[in-house]
Amino acid sequence: MDFLQTYGFLIVTMLQQGLLGLSLYFPLMAGQLSLASPGFYAMGGYIAAILLTAPQFSGWREALGNWIFPVTWLLAGLASAVLGVIVGVPALRLRGIYLALATIAFVQILQVLSLNLSITGGAIGLFGIPQAFGFVDRWQYIWIFLPAVIVVLLFAHRLQGSRVGRAFRAIREDELAADAMGIPPTRYKVLAFVIGAVLAGIVGAMSAPFLNTWNARQGTFDASIAFLAYTLIGGSRSMWGPLLGGALLASLPELLRSLADWRLVINGLVLVVASLYLPQGIVGALGKLRRKAPPQRPTPQVKPALGETP
Amino acid sequence: MALLEIENLSVNYGAIQAVRGVSLSVEEGEIVTLIGANGAGKTTTLRAVSRMLRAREGSVRFAGQDLGRLPPDEAVRLGVAQSPEGRQVLARQSVQDNLELGAYTRRNAAEIRADIEQQYVRFPRLKERRNQMAGTLSGGEQQMLAIARALMSRPRLLLLDEPSLGLAPIIVLEIFSIIRELNAQGVTMLLVEQNAKLAMQNSHRTYVMEAGQVTFSGPSEQMVSDERVLHAYLGGQTEGPEAGRSEQRRGSMDVA
Amino acid sequence: MTELLQNLINGLAIGSVYAIFALGYTLVFSILGIINFAHGAVFTLGAYFTYTLVVGQFENNGLIKGVNLFPAGSPFHGSAWAFAAAALIGAVISGLVAVVIERLAFRPMRSRGADPLLALVSSLGVALVIVNLIQILVGAESYSFPTDIYGDLKPALIFSLGGKLIVVRTVQVIIFAVSMVLLLILGYVIGRTRVGKALRAVAENPGTASLLGISVTRFIIITFFLSGFLGGLAGTLVSTAFSVAGPYFGVAYGLKGLAVIVLGGLGSIPGAVVGGLVIGLAEAFVPAEYSAYKDAVAFALLFVILLLRPQGLLGRVQIQKV
């Protein structure tokens, strides 16, 4: 029990950061280096924090009871989708680092807005956020975040095996060739971008009660870079990569806690060493050990067995 | 002693062994042709000589010196130049700059200028395009540039990987006349070609590679009329494209 | 009118600070295609090195209390020459640090064919190490150079125009001038010389470059040294204008610097300067009552410019022949 008390927050944070890493993974599936996630994450958090604290919404809260929490997720997801399309359509004409920077610009703009608006509480932010489903301890948030991770992984798994997932990969490898092979790049790029945005927005909404407070420091350039590091260190070509990377990098400073002042020095060294020795990320390195089975040729005219994954 | 001496060379891509125990030599002043089916390991062999790839086993000696672990730029300094597969022109530099960079190891500006002019005489098309970004050249124009650039370093040994690829018939003839001309000036050459007949007609000796190994070799004029060569590379017969070749490929697959 | 002029001056002043930061940053990008986040840390180091050499006294919170190359009583103490020497030594050491960073944090990655983006993570790690080492060694507080560092120059020129004051800071004129001079030198070296051509070849395709006899390793070392040297010098200059503002001083420019080089056009040396000035001007022209939105304006501008010119202001279109 003490273990959960001490490390429960950390464990849930690992899942949470893993989810945020995954929010970069979806655009990356289609080759889009989007660092917009912190913006959507911050916005999702604000939406939840406002719905959960603002006096204007006390009616909602009373009427909905605990249902208010899923409602915040839903609204955060919807708002992210809308904003994702608005930002994504023009931004996705850009490539690589240019796109990365345009999305960072978006994050910065949102941050400045949240610092200046009164509804977001300015620099101090919003606080006194009620706890989801009456949770008391941080570790209980695992009941929200763990299912979220599972759902997202299932989603990613299905997506990868599908026609849409293939289109994403084609665009990632060579947008022009994909286009010439009949895949409309813009549509799929926006789709991938929006999936990431919605995920980040929902995670934000889940995180506001988890962190007790929400402020403009939640969606920053630093977070953009951190999420990118999760993805790259974990491995950007497998859905397990960002999850693992997020979980490990988020926990690293805590594992090094006993080093006090020196912990960030060691943390930095770990980043360097990991980049050097795991050029394909952790999952990439693991994948090298395991030889991929050659694809199986289907035997025509035989119905696939029930439950077989396509 | 041969100018280039490859002994028992093996090269891997990860677990795939693309070249397995190849030995071949090129004498000073010689033109040697290397032919073989797609995937036989010709390009891999050339890349090992120019040090773009590291050998797993065996040695590559140039003018008596073991190229061993030298970086590619050192090999250039020693006098090895390559016109690589896929052309590898510097897409964002102009034609002129590509040529100048080809002479990077040389210092005499006047000589370099003269050599560039000479390339322009050989390939008037390049002269027309001298200020165009190399990346926007047509495929054939890029091929000309790749060859011209390789010549710019005034190599002792020139490695040509399918120089006729993508070139119009007139230009192909032009290329082979350049090859002969350079050879007459003393440049040694190792030539990989799909146009096996033309290559053999223009070279002293020929090696045939299959599945990463040299299977047979001999003076070119003999090889041209060799039954096995005729059959496999000079269009002895027509079958479905899937036949024949897949056998050879399977050879390289087994190792994987 | 006066306001316009003042905004222009302010914008150029801030912009030249961004520009001088971005020069070394873009140099590494243009050669290796990697964003070197450690550049901010090297920039900070340059300032600290110089400070250590000329003033060399730190507070209680670090392990090191001070070093001073020109202690009170020594012939150069407090002279502008002492400062110039220290700045130069500081820049050289920064250049060496950058070379070491390249050797330890980038080269192994290159030889393993890693995603160039990963260099971003690795350099982030380096930045983290440097920043925290600084903090452990000398503490987190800020330091300023003595005000007479530039000899007898007045801190600012102030004149009145139509009843309004116009202010020009001397240090910023110096920074502006230095960044222009560096721009010209770098522009010449990269654009016109044989070395520059080779550098561009390495930048475009190291494999092909080495096939032409260009020693890629040597050029990369030179690049990093130059980048570190420029970064260190810039750090010193900028910190004379403001202060050596703690271990995070240079890292704070990381984002702006990135914006600057992307706006100017990645890999373009003049682009870095133009990008810096454009962002500086954009910020300066935000009306006072909206100054809270200054950052948003700069980034919105960036967003819009990128949409209109996806390759940045002076960047070249990436033509790809199909």
Added chain:
Amino acid sequence: DKVATPVPIGIAVAQTSNTALLGQEQVIGARFAEKYINARGGINGTPIKLVFQDTGGDEAGAINAFQNLITKDKVVGIVGPTLSQQAFSADPIADRAKVPVLGPSNTAKGIPQIGPFIARVSAPVSVVAPNAVKTALRLDPKIKKVAVLYAQNDAFSTSETGTFQQTAKDQGLTVATVQKFLTTDSDFTTQVTAVLNADVDLVIVSGLANDGGNLVKQLRQLGYKGIIIGGNGLNTSNMFPVCQQYCDGIIIAQAYSPAQPSANNQLFVKEYSAQYKKAPPQFAAQAFTAVQVFVDALKVIDHKKKLGEWELSDLRVALNTQILAGKYNTPLGAISFDKEGELQQADFYVAQIKMKDAKTGSFVFLK
């Protein structure tokens, strides 16, 4: 669980990240308190032991530090965290676990209201700030127009500037211009020219040591001659190396002053200066005070029932009650808390900076 000896008290402040500039002073203040108090017999003979957990600069770091202190280190109470935003995140954790928290530097509105176990030794800005404006007007009654500048990304500065602007209006002054900046800014030419052109005779700056110092330096370099009031963030000698001789003359309202005459403070200042070669800055003094409050309250409890006999959880509750009930003579002067945990501080101070040379200066007590 029983209470351990020496008695563990948690210190959760920023030892790394940007925020470490503030945190490192708090660490020094707390370390000094530990030595100082233990040298004087600790809690009626039982020594205390401070347990430090770095919060870093973010919310998650603060929560982690708190969780560690509460369950692993089994502290009786916590001093921390450094930033108000972190407090809003981590304090609820302690409150739900019923562990008393003393905020050493959280000045935002609403901190003590987080819960019954949360109190602070840092006075809210609304109480401290007005004093400076009043003093400035006393020094120069002709002041008419003021310029207000603040760091918009700093929670403390944004709330402080509100108070400043209100006070200025209440005192009949015109706020001619309001300029914003970021704590990460270093170039203030834009703001300074706006100030110069507004032709004001008072400038009020709310920021932190580094940006604030730079701002003051540039104001002076570019020719501003009038009075400057600095907010609480500038209330640190850390600013001296930044603005150097230009710091001279800044008026600062203080929650703490080394010049505060009480015997308690003078002893503290003497020993502190002996060890660190400079007068204690406010953040160090407040951290010291927080530790002292814990110790004083523990002494009272220990008199009723020996600390070693307490169940930890009971002691934490009793300690909280005692903290709120007690009165303390600290370097801040006489302080106590109201029932919510808000600090009741008897004296505030206004000081003016006097620079001896470029590096050394002092806060001279004005009132």
Added chain:
Amino acid sequence: MTGHIAPNAPATPMSAGQQVLQATGLTRRFGGLIAVNNVSFEVRRGEIFGLIGPNGAGKTTLFNLMTGLTPPSSGKLTFGGKDITGFAPHRVAGLGIGRTFQNIRLFKVLSALENVKIAQHARTGAGLMQGLTGRDRAEERLVDERAWALLDLVGLANRAGEEAGNFSYGDQRRLEIARALATQPQVLLLDEPAAGMNTSEKGELTGFIRRVRDEYDLTVMVIEHHVPLVMNLCDRVAVLNFGELIAVGDPASVQKDPKVIEAYLGG
């Protein structure tokens, strides 16, 4: 040929001999350079149409204009009677024009099999929701079968799982053809398909292209420098020189055309 490939579904039914493609005055400038200059021609259904000309004559550029990769400076292009000038590449592909690239553009790190599956995009329809809920199973199965059949066709089925970028040059060319066929085109554009193949393989390629044309009811346009192959394979041949069309006709007459001999074939 072992696998089964579904017949194409032409957008508009067309009968043999009818024109499929028509270019009218197609022009493309790059700065001062006119890469394709006022080119007009038509391609008839079912024929194999050769395109030859010196290096830099504008052949590849013409393919790019026809597939939407490069917008024309002026001129018009119709496909099956429909004006497709300025259409985006994926729309052109969707309508039924498939192509290979002179500078090979495979999805290098993806497997050969996946390369071929991807190219069936426009012929399949499962969206995000179907994919997530598994309602795309029947379609996926078909995609898989077709892909294997195409790999069989080019002789790469035994290396289906290998990354395309690891294939040797000649094998990459074969894979490109398979991928282009996977888009189930009505018109197939091949840009130097024989480059990197040896003489006997070039011979085989002739038979292969014919067979594919017959089996899938295709119209083929092919750019090639290997003259015997062109003459052997093509029903009609067009010759470009400096961006201009200097001759169109049956192979024999084109080969005799003095302009063509001068510009291209050499004496």
